[in-house]
Amino acid sequence: MSIYKKRPDVIIKNGKIVDGSGIPAYYADIAVIGEKIDYIGNLDGVDAGMIIDAEGKYVTPGFIDTHTHSDSSIWINPEAQSSVRQGVTTEIVGNCGFSMRHTINVPFDKGGDGIVCVYDLANTDTEIPKGSFANVLKKMDKMGASINTAWLCGHNDLRVIAKLFTEDYTEEQFKIMEDFLREAMEAGYIGFSTGLEFDPGILSRPAEIERLASVAAEYDGIYTSQMRDEGTYLFEAIEEFLNVIRKTKMRGEISHLNVKYDNGIPNDYLNKAMDMIRSARNDEHLNVYTDMLPTCYGTGCAQAMLPPWLYENGWDEARKILASDEGREKVKKDMDRYWRFLNYGQWDRLLRIITPHMPEVTAMSFEELCKATNRDPCDCFLDVFMKTETIEQVRSIEMVGTMFREETMVESVVKDPIYLWMSDSYTATEEGSARTGNMSDYMGIFHFLIRYVRELGAISIEEAVNKATYRAAKHYGLLGRGLIAEGSFADINVFDLDNLRIEATFTNPCRYCSGMDYVFVNGRDVINKGKHTGIRSGKAIRRGKM
Numbered sequence: 191m192s193i194y195k196k197r198p199d200v201i202i203k204n205g206k207i208v209d210g211s212g213i214p215a216y217y218a219d220i221a222v223i224g225e226k227i228d229y230i231g232n233l234d235g236v237d238a239g240m241i242i243d244a245e246g247k248y249v250t251p252g253f254i255d256t257h258t259h260s261d262s263s264i265w266i267n268p269e270a271q272s273s274v275r276q277g278v279t280t281e282i283v284g285n286c287g288f289s290m291r292h293t294i295n296v297p298f299d300k301g302g303d304g305i306v307c308v309y310d311l312a313n314t315d316t317e318i319p320k321g322s323f324a325n326v327l328k329k330m331d332k333m334g335a336s337i338n339t340a341w342l343c344g345h346n347d348l349r350v351i352a353k354l355f356t357e358d359y360t361e362e363q364f365k366i367m368e369d370f371l372r373e374a375m376e377a378g379y380i381g382f383s384t385g386l387e388f389d390p391g392i393l394s395r396p397a398e399i400e401r402l403a404s405v406a407a408e409y410d411g412i413y414t415s416q417m418r419d420e421g422t423y424l425f426e427a428i429e430e431f432l433n434v435i436r437k438t439k440m441r442g443e444i445s446h447l448n449v450k451y452d453n454g455i456p457n458d459y460l461n462k463a464m465d466m467i468r469s470a471r472n473d474e475h476l477n478v479y480t481d482m483l484p485t486c487y488g489t490g491c492a493q494a495m496l497p498p499w500l501y502e503n504g505w506d507e508a509r510k511i512l513a514s515d516e517g518r519e520k521v522k523k524d525m526d527r528y529w530r531f532l533n534y535g536q537w538d539r540l541l542r543i544i545t546p547h548m549p550e551v552t553a554m555s556f557e558e559l560c561k562a563t564n565r566d567p568c569d570c571f572l573d574v575f576m577k578t579e580t581i582e583q584v585r586s587i588e589m590v591g592t593m594f595r596e597e598t599m600v601e602s603v604v605k606d607p608i609y610l611w612m613s614d615s616y617t618a619t620e621e622g623s624a625r626t627g628n629m630s631d632y633m634g635i636f637h638f639l640i641r642y643v644r645e646l647g648a649i650s651i652e653e654a655v656n657k658a659t660y661r662a663a664k665h666y667g668l669l670g671r672g673l674i675a676e677g678s679f680a681d682i683n684v685f686d687l688d689n690l691r692i693e694a695t696f697t698n699p700c701r702y703c704s705g706m707d708y709v710f711v712n713g714r715d716v717i718n719k720g721k722h723t724g725i726r727s728g729k730a731i732r733r734g735k736m
């Protein structure tokens with residue numbers, strides 16, 4: 191009989207608790223009252239609103255995905271279907287410099303309730319009203335979602351707001367970027383993100399990034415970066431990132447280190463990159479981590495293959511250039527950037543092109559697309575752009591491709607203490623407008639657990655859970671998250687590791703995972719006996735607030 195006298199809303203009994211801190215799993219019962227964990231211990235004989243017998247199962251904190259782009263998809267998938275079914279209860283959104291973009295057709299327009307959440311990047315005449323970043327959080331509060339979201343303020347968005355499409359900024363433009371960044375940080379954004387291989391951040395100089403990051407640093411924000419180069423200039427790009435951290439002393443994250451082999455750098459690049467980050471942590475005491483999709487393949491932004499001059503006079507002009515033989519040849523000769531291996535002719539590594547506006551392209555593998563259109567790969571690739579009508583649609587085209595030659599390379603990174611788990615995904619649905627066609631949107635954390643814990647035994651369950659919960663929560667400054675502890679938010683998963691199943695395949699990618707028995711978000715059962723209950727108990731997390 192327990193000494194515990196209160197009546198909890200939920201009791202999870204007999205589970206094996208992997209608490210997120212990395213300590214060995216232990217057996218205990220958990221009582222949840224309201225949105226918090228109230229008690230951990232023996233709850234024999236205590237009654238509750240809901241009692242779950244977790245015998246033979248793991249009980250872990252809800253997973254924290256440190257890098258997603260669901261800032262665009264959550265509005266059409268507030269139930270966060272693909273994420274929460276994997277036990278992801280919190281996503282860090284607004285990565286790669288994009289935080290107010292939409293890549294999938296968002297069904298509410300600007301204004302309406304006085305809130306601007308999304309805008310058309312192509313329309314540079316659009317004035318983004320002050321208060322927009324704060325209003326995104328308010329809009330999230332009002333809509334409600336099945337997961338928590340924590341927001342980064344994106345550099346590319348700030349540049350668009352300041353109408354800055356050149357290398358150098360004017361003081362007036364900087365002031366606009368600074369004001370909007372301050373507004374975001376004051377509203378509770380958790381930091382500042384850059385995407386320096388993408389338009390228009392690609393044009394910026396390091397001094398601009400340092401200056402803006404210093405603003406976010408005043409609020410104890412984190413700095414995350416899709417670096418300026420992941421190929422030929424990888425090491426210079428890591429140095430550029432570290433210089434921001436040296437200068438600002440911020441917590442920092444190098445986003446998706448799934449840098450590609452044969453991409454203009456010697457093949458020991460990965461070890462060397464990891465060494466640089468490790469030494470920044472150990473020798474210089476900089477608080478930096480890295481993350482990546484734990485698979486041999488990864489996703490990328492297709493536009494980043496194109497030379498910026500192609501679209502400097504607008505997308506209509508770019509289409510004309512791509513339609514002329516001469517123009518197209520000029521583009522083909524100027525594609526030594528980003529996924530450079532494509533420029534070297536390794537088109538077999540481009541697995542699929544994903545375009546929300548051209549489902550017939552998304553439906554096929556890239557190889558099938560080339561065959562169906564009877565085009566050589568480079569022309570087939572450029573044809574997709576030529577048929578795309580707006581720069582906004584161009585920005586939404588994604589590629590899935592082979593990053594690593596061998597799985598052992600992935601394994602060496604995910605095992606490393608400097609690695610945090612992430613999916614680089616959009617929360618997606620099996621059907622409807624949030625169906626994305628990208629397998630990794632449907633399986634990221636399951637692959638991490640199934641492959642590296644269950645099948646290969648490369649990392650322990652405690653270590654894997656730590657990388658996807660408490661270590662991430664601490665680094666990103668999410669208070670009260672990522673830990674099974676009294677007083678923590680009751681973001682809790684209950685599952686049997688042996689029962690986790692990935693249903694998505696390359697040919698049939700839009701399938702939810704199965705095997706997660708219960709997922710609690712702020713104390714509410716969003717997944718109950720494997721089924722989504724429709725409950726939207728997630729919060730828009732504010733920096734520094736419980």
Ligand SMILES: [Zn+2]
Pocket residue numbers: 257258259285286416445446614
């Ligand atoms: Zn990303």
